[in-house]
Amino acid sequence: MAEETKKIAIVGAGLSGLTTAYYLAKAGIEVQVFEKDKHIGGVIRTMHKNGFTYECGPNTGVLSGPEAVELFESLNGLCELEVADSNAKFRWIWKGHQWQPLPSGLISAVTTPLFSWYDKFRILGEPFRKPGTNPDENLASLVKRRLGKSFLDYAVDPFILGIYSGDPEYLIPKYALPKLYNLEQNYGSFIKGSIKKKKEPKDERMQKATREIFSVKGGLSKLIDALVHEIGSERIHTGCENLQVKQDGDQYAIVIGSNVADGFTHVVNTAGSYALNTLFPFVNTDELNVIDRLKYARVAQVSIGFKQWKGIDLKAFGGLVPSKENKDILGVLFLSSFLKDRAPKEGALLSIFLGGMRKSHLVDLSDDEIIDIIRNSVKEMMKIDQFNPDLLEIHRYEHAIPQYGIDSKDKLEAIASIEKQYPGLFLAGNIRDGIGMADRIKQGRLVAEEIIKQNS
Ligand SMILES: Cc1cc2nc3c(=O)[nH]c(=O)nc-3n(C[C@H](O)[C@H](O)[C@H](O)COP(=O)(O)OP(=O)(O)OC[C@H]3O[C@@H](n4cnc5c(N)ncnc54)[C@H](O)[C@@H]3O)c2cc1C
Structure with a gap:
């Protein structure tokens, strides 16, 4: 298939979908991205308020492979990789009534x-x-x-x-x-x-895979903006609710209400497992149901900022709270301790996580109840007397992190079987190949390379 005859539809404009689209567009292949929400970037969203630059979703990734570094190199000038400073090497674990450094x-x-x-x-x-x-x-x-x-x-x-x-x-x-x-x-x-x-x-x-912590100068949304710039915003369609993929001979069509975009030789899905049954009505539901069994951790992420920090010295990446300690929070990141310009000079930006697989019910608490937990945790664990934050934002995620459990083998077999039955269809995203941002970048590039090399 010559490059000019390939036409790719990507479902989902998160990091997975946008990375795939970027590498395809860079190779001169026609690509269109279809996103359900108005927002581009999926769970990635940087906000600026009261002198704080904070993330609503993921905060940092790990440079676990060369692909993330190479993506920034390739986007040269449009956004800048920020590697965490040396404070991020220190991790704390809560035991008894205090933090202990991880050896x-x-x-x-x-x-x-x-x-x-x-x-x-x-x-x-x-x-x-x-x-x-x-x-x-x-x-x-x-x-x-x-x-x-x-x-x-x-x-x-x-x-x-x-x-x-x-x-x-x-x-x-x-x-x-x-x-x-x-x-x-x-x-x-x-x-x-x-x-x-x-x-x-x-x-x-491989020397680029340093395992260091990374973000993006100015926040992760700068990476999303750079990808959108390179893909071309006219190729990214937002607000595509009730999208369905239809088979159209040996091609695919994207149907949104009465609008049909057809002639796609490939479809790359990056939406979660829960979306597949609606997206792909032509695929065997038994196989889709196997993928749909994938469990997700529900998470509430709370960003809190203090213009004048009066608590303990936060020279670390953050602290984690073992399940055995039976506390309400999972952990806290000390973002302003290792990333630049996240809080005013004398201040601090923290990100606290609640919920997860073991305490999923906490995500359903009201904002006031969550704030109570945060207040008590910060006072006890960060040793501050007065809890008067200058920033406090809560974001809840129903499908935050997929859990690769005992049904993973069946899930991967179902994905492989569906992809074999429907040439040109890729079931990608974080349902497979890793949950971290670096994994998403790697997968996006590999899927793009696979499409580029098909019959060309
Ligand atoms: C709270 C939180 C904290 C995290 N922390 C970290 C971290 O510290 N480090 C790290 O490396 N990773 C972290 N992650 C994971 C990381 O953010 C994700 O792996 C990555 O951003 C997922 O990108 P994605 O494109 O695969 O999925 P998403 O970002 O979920 O994008 C999928 C897109 O598909 C769209 N979509 C869904 N259904 C449809 C449909 N039917 N039609 C069209 N579009 C649809 C969605 O709206 C969304 O925009 C975190 C995730 C969360 C939620």
Whole structure:
């Protein structure tokens, strides 16, 4: 298929859809993006108020692969990658009545009160423990088996709350944390694997995968604006409610009420699993229902800002609260401590998360009830006497983070089967290939490259 005969429809104008559209448009392929909402960017939305620059959805990503860096390089000048400063290297975990630093070296790992002495000794045997054989073993079981219960409770559980707002009993490492899973499968041990991987030479491209925390100078919406600029805003159609994809011979049509746009050789869906049955009426519902079983964590994100910060010294990325501590918040990010110009000079910008898989009901609380939780948590954990924030914004997400659990294998098989039956149809987005922003950028580029190379 020659480039000029390809015509691509993308459903969803979040980071996944826009990255795909950007790389297709860059290759000279005709692309149209259809978005249900009026807002472009999906869950990404930066706001400015009272001297604060804050995010309503995701705040920061991790440079886990070269693709995110390469996207910024490619958008050269239109927006600027911001790598977090060194404060972001420090992580805190709540235990008892105070924050404890997450160990970052051997001495702190021995002295930390986060883990039991039994587990600290037991970890010496980790390299010699046999690898697991059950690909469907859940994360909690894998961690208990290799590292011990206290590492699960005070390292992995809060880490999973921070990334997935999830539950280690539910997530399956093979799908949810494939890098960790592969350490055990390929090297026999987390410790041996990490050491060996560190020693492996990295080519220039892979050196871009620094695992540093990133945002965008001025906020994540600047990345969205840059992508829109390059794609061309006339190619992005917002307010497309009740959209349906129809088969039209060996092509596809996008139907929105009485409006039909046809002649699409490919359709890339980036809307969530819950949208698929309505979007694709021609696809076997049994297979779509398998994908629809994907669970999502519900999350409330609260941005709070203080023009004059009078609490504890916030020199860290933030703090996470293990489920065992039975608090109402999942964690807090100290954004102004590691990103530039997010709060007035003497002030602080925090982002607090509530809900997740274990405390989903908190998302349903009224604003006043959520503010009560935030007030009590900030007073206790950040040691401030007066809770008079200059910014307080609550944003709730019904489908915040997909949880790659036990039905992941069936889900991926259903996706593969549907894509095989309907050439040109891609079921993408965060229903597969990772939940982080860097994963979304990587997938967007790979899907675009796959389309570009088809019969060209
Ligand atoms: C509160 C929160 C915090 C997060 N924190 C982090 C973080 O710290 N680090 C990190 O890396 N990632 C984080 N993430 C995850 C990250 O934001 C997402 O993985 C990423 O932004 C998802 O992009 P997407 O385009 O796949 O999905 P979305 O942004 O959800 O975009 C999908 C788009 O599809 C549209 N759509 C849905 N249905 C239809 C339909 N029927 N027709 C047309 N359009 C439709 C939606 O309106 C939406 O615009 C967070 C997410 C949330 C919600």
